[in-house]
Amino acid sequence: MSTGTESLGDAPLPAGGAAQTMPAAQVHVALGTSPHGLTEAEAAARRERYGPNRLPRAARRGSWRLLTAQFTGLFAVVLVVASAVTFLAHVLQDPPREGTLQLAVAILCVVVLNAAIGFAQEYSAERTAETLRAMVPHTSRVLRGGERREVSADELVPGDVVVLEAGDAVPADCRLVEAHEVSVDNAPLTGESTPVRRTADAVAPGPPLEARNRVFMGTDVVTGTAKAVVCATGSATEFGRIFRLASAAPRQRTPLQRQVASMARRVAGTALAVGAALFAVRLPAGQDPVAGFVFALGVMVALVPEGLPATLSVSLAIGVRRMARRHALVKKPLAVEALGATTVICTDKTGTLTRAEMTVTRVWAGGRTHPVSGVGYEPAGEVDDPAAVRPLLRAAAMCCDARLLPPAEHQGWRILGDTTEGALLVAAAKAGIDPAAEEAAAPRVAEHPFDPARKLMSTVHRASGASGGVDRPPYTAFVKGAPHEVLARCEAVDWRGDRRELTPKVRTAVTAAHDEMASRGLRVLGVAHRRLPDGPRPGREETESGLTLLGLAGMLDPPRPEVSDAVEACRRAGVRIVMVTGDHPLTAEAVARRVGIVRGPEPAVVTGACLEPMDDRALDALLAQGRELLLCRVAPEHKARIVAAFQRRGEVVAVTGDGANDAPALKHADIGVAMGASGTDVAREAAVMVLLDDSFASIAAAVGLGRSVYQNIRRFLVYVFSSNIGELGPILAATAAGFPLVPISAVQVLAIDLGTDVMPALALGAEPPEPDVMDRPPRPRRERLFSAAVVGRVLFLGGIQTVCVSAVFLWQVGSSGIPYADFTEDTPVYREAVTMVHAGIVLSQFFIALSVRTDRRSALRPAVLTSNPWLLGAGLLAVAAMVAISYVPLLRGLFNTAPLEPADWALLTGLGALPLLADEARKAWLRRRRPARGGEPQHRGPRREGGAR
Structure with a gap:
């Protein structure tokens, strides 16, 4: 059998796009099939030609590549080289010294420890790609040789005839050839919140997603039944196109990654330069070159914070656990800090800001408005004056194809079918109407489905036991649709059970009621009925004319109750929120006003059609205006482009989304946030954070936690680097004094950096968020981790520590009366002096840890201490x-230490407390000089690159 098509390659079959313009009868020929479907032999041949109907697996780094990557970081490279050279120095020493060998092994153990921690975290983050295939249904019903069969969705090929019913997931891109009241939820592809009707009729040429006779992989059939011919499978589908966009997007490095890499380069460069300089100073003095090199290596070890990578990783893991308790699952720990730097959130609407559950909130009947309480699909709530609106809600419920399903299997109340019809069913239930009982009493005998051209749907019902006559007409028609279309077909109005003529005055009142509801952002439907005379079953024109208006129903997709507070928190935090949605501009603006994203009278509302002709300069100018911005009817490419434009302006961009159409933008963003409950697997794969409760409020909480993580990182950086200053200072002091040995050995330095310093540093990473963390603007994107304030505090605390331990060492060796040249590593006084330096640094670091917890408040206050x-x-x-x-x-x-006397411990404790006391004096001076409202510092960060808002 000839297929009549060209090779699939990476694009949809050419006949797939052309087939949308053909009558249904010609589609089978165009796609090389028949109404009976393909034969098994032809299906097997096409499967060999086109491949399986599944997306390619996302590229994953192998375990060995992940492990190797842990040894290529700058810190790791420096330490590996240092270990190798130390081994060489041990070999060259005559005689070899055990201490040199211990140092080489210790440095190598540091590298292995950091690599193990990093590998464990990255390996768990890489195990997400397999979830992509879950978007494709496991089985599909197809016609093979005229017989209906159920086959794996992977086995579908172009030309297969598939059978679709309400509730089915569409397994591939298809052209409908039969359609009976079919509507499809295209939200995963287009972001539209309402299902769209499909038809088997030919349509004009145009973009595939706009073709009303096409259905696409990853979408769901909401109502009706259909037969369709597969046009494209796997990566050639529209869903596959979005997957390729997401796969091609490079993963953005977080601000912390960039800053840690910069810090590593600076620290490594400084360590090498200082070590080389000291080696050059000591070599002319006649010292053995190998001994001089080991000394210089000790200096380098003292400067490099060997425990920093492990401490950073574990501290970020603490942030990950805290976010998990707030229903935010972070796949990459560095994303925790990135959220704290966020300056712009591009958020989806449906399912993110709203509940994705249409709800009737107002009903106009009998000349007045009746509020309806309750949200969502649970029929819990009340209708004001239910007797007055019951005829309207009964008619609306009878004119519905959807079904309201009660809770079952860990699922709440839900709708099978169109969400708008579901809202009407729930409102009817709130008014005490049982749609099933009403349908049994007046069974449906005819239906005229919704048509976008006439914007109406009508059903015809026969009353049970009807016999005709004036008092009991055998048929009743119920009509719902666009208010202006319904009103145009009405000649009367039901006014509390009294049928009145639809005078111009009444029409004006109806129009005013409609406009008032629309101004609130409600989607408004008109509802009417007609008593039909006895005789032959009426046609559509007779059914939908001469109507009696029952009233109007206004509904909305209600915002999540917690969203408004979350939006306000983001506003206080200086985070700009931009809604990016596939919905209609009026709907988007109404929701944005309800949740507080839009407050001004004239926000900038831009559609995808307006974005298309804009060049980058025009887009940059739009974003630079700083106006409240709504982007509507946007395609996936538009959303990713918006993210890139914000990033060009120096913004740190977080993007929320739930559909496959959001995946490219989620991956382009600095931080992609997917919905866990309602989101697609493609969105969750592309994102680095998943909200398990789909709540926008969790984003605001995560931003606060991210800021807290960054502050904690700065705290333990001050703590760690002040220790490095304290380790280096005595070495420089001893060198300046002409003492031939080091005051603290490299092995002792490693013991401090990886032993006694690590536990307090980790505890600093667990500091709780400050109360005003969301009352400060975001830090600038280019603000360095080592800001002037951080460096100044490191030098201040580390300098005091250096003076104290250096003085203790020089006093200890000087008061012994032994000439410097006679000291060896086994001299008891030297071992005591080295021990005092080691103990002095450890005790000082304990007090420094207490001090760095606050910037201005006293660290000695009981509330802070505990x-x-x-x-x-x-x-x-x-x-x-x-x-x-x-x-x-x-x-x-x-x-190589010695036991200390109690007096030594008392002296070291007193000297160790000096940094804390000095820092307390500094904080008191700052509080007197610049009083801060609220206790902690009032953060006033510098203007962001690209202008402030």
């Missing part, structure tokens, strides 16, 4: 570890 018990516990454990290093013989031999 708010993080983990920090107190971690600090005491670090001190206990130092005591063990001083007194346990095995550890004394490993670290």
